Amino acid sequence: MQNTGYQQHFEPIAARRPPTNETGAMAWVQRSFFDGPSNTFLTVLFLALLAWAIPPIFNWTVWYAVADADNAACRAAHGLGACWGVVAEKGRLILFGRYPFEEQWRPLVASSALVALLIVSCLRAFWRPALVVAWVAVYAFFFALMYGGFAGLTLIETARWGGLPLTLLLASVSLVVAFPLAILLALGRQSDLPAIRTLCVVFVEFVRGVPLISVLFMASFILPLFMPQGTKIDVLLRVLIGMTLFTAAYLAEVIRGGLQALPKGQVEAAHSLGLSYWQIQRMIVLPQALRLVVPAIVNTFIGAFKDTSLVTIVSLYDLTGAVQLALGDADWRMFFIEGQMFVAAIYFVACFAMSRYSQWLESHLNTGTRRQ
Numbered sequence: 001m002q003n004t005g006y007q008q009h010f011e012p013i014a015a016r017r018p019p020t021n022e023t024g025a026m027a028w029v030q031r032s033f034f035d036g037p038s039n040t041f042l043t044v045l046f047l048a049l050l051a052w053a054i055p056p057i058f059n060w061t062v063w064y065a066v067a068d069a070d071n072a073a074c075r076a077a078h079g080l081g082a083c084w085g086v087v088a089e090k091g092r093l094i095l096f097g098r099y100p101f102e103e104q105w106r107p108l109v110a111s112s113a114l115v116a117l118l119i120v121s122c123l124r125a126f127w128r129p130a131l132v133v134a135w136v137a138v139y140a141f142f143f144a145l146m147y148g149g150f151a152g153l154t155l156i157e158t159a160r161w162g163g164l165p166l167t168l169l170l171a172s173v174s175l176v177v178a179f180p181l182a183i184l185l186a187l188g189r190q191s192d193l194p195a196i197r198t199l200c201v202v203f204v205e206f207v208r209g210v211p212l213i214s215v216l217f218m219a220s221f222i223l224p225l226f227m228p229q230g231t232k233i234d235v236l237l238r239v240l241i242g243m244t245l246f247t248a249a250y251l252a253e254v255i256r257g258g259l260q261a262l263p264k265g266q267v268e269a270a271h272s273l274g275l276s277y278w279q280i281q282r283m284i285v286l287p288q289a290l291r292l293v294v295p296a297i298v299n300t301f302i303g304a305f306k307d308t309s310l311v312t313i314v315s316l317y318d319l320t321g322a323v324q325l326a327l328g329d330a331d332w333r334m335f336f337i338e339g340q341m342f343v344a345a346i347y348f349v350a351c352f353a354m355s356r357y358s359q360w361l362e363s364h365l366n367t368g369t370r371r372q
Contacts, residue, residue, distance in 0.1 A: 097162015
């Protein structure tokens with residue numbers, strides 16, 4: 001063995017920190033906002049717009065705003081700051097509409113029970129057949145407490161219902177009842193029976209072909225013309241029927257998209273195992289189809305919730321109608337922007353909650369969508 005004349009030593013190099021321009025907060029800011037000339041220009045432009053817009057918005061909404069229900073102070077600050085005192089002064093009229101002032105504890109309790117049930121229904125642990133019974137019981141409690149006429153409660157006609165309770169009632173009933181109806185319509189459009197398929201297609205296409213305002217107008221003013229003499233249907237019930245059918249038509253198309261996304265081989269395999277049509281739909285088809293269209297379903301729910309503002313055409317004062325009614329007072333009429341912003345905040349909170357729940361539901365049901 002030859003001697004090379006030297007001895008080789010291996011000394012490992014200690015781990016070194018990565019370059020500071022590749023990790024850390026500053027690196028993330030650079031990659032996200034200043035990565036290239038165009039990105040840098042857009043970032044600077046956006047920051048300039050914020051610097052221009054935020055100070056006047058802050059001054060109007062907070063710094064010079066009037067929080068007390070002082071009409072004189074609000075008029076003095078008009079143009080400089082917001083008058084949130086209009087919410088304090090007209091808040092109960094905005095939230096409860098024309099419902100009698102001394103009886104407004106009733107819509108408060110009824111709405112609280114409905115909201116509590118909505119929250120409970122969003123939790124998977126309560127997805128049991130008993131939940132259907134709970135919905136029926138809460139709706140019966142809601143109508144009984146709001147209408148009254150028993151146990152010493154003053155009878156309040158549905159024409160005087162309004163504000164947030166009416167919005168919650170219209171939205172929840174139209175969605176809860178429309179969902180199973182939409183499933184039947186979606187299945188009917190794929191039926192092998194021509195009569196059922198044609199009936200479902202005609203219904204869906206006709207309802208989707210007209211605006212909701214037209215549906216409400218027909219349900220409220222034209223439908224009574226075809227009723228027998230002396231027959232009268234409450235206007236609230238007519239509006240609920242119209243909104244439910246309208247929402248069901250749109251939901252049916254969303255659900256049909258989920259049904260068409262499933263491979264036919266699963267249905268054929270289920271037939272080979274001897275399962276009936278309804279067993280296949282209940283245990284195989286619908287669970288998968290509904291998972292695929294969760295975002296579209298929630299999007300339809302949000303649209304239906306906001307569509308409740310259209311009922312003012314039939315003289316029902318929901319949340320948006322109630323704020324117009326409240327600002328009919330000449331002393332507070334000039335502060336309509338603040339009133340509308342208060343209502344917009346309520347709608348935003350509700351819609352944002354539904355959007356976040358949709359994202360949670362997608363990940364919880366493992367729909368295959370990749371969260372970023």
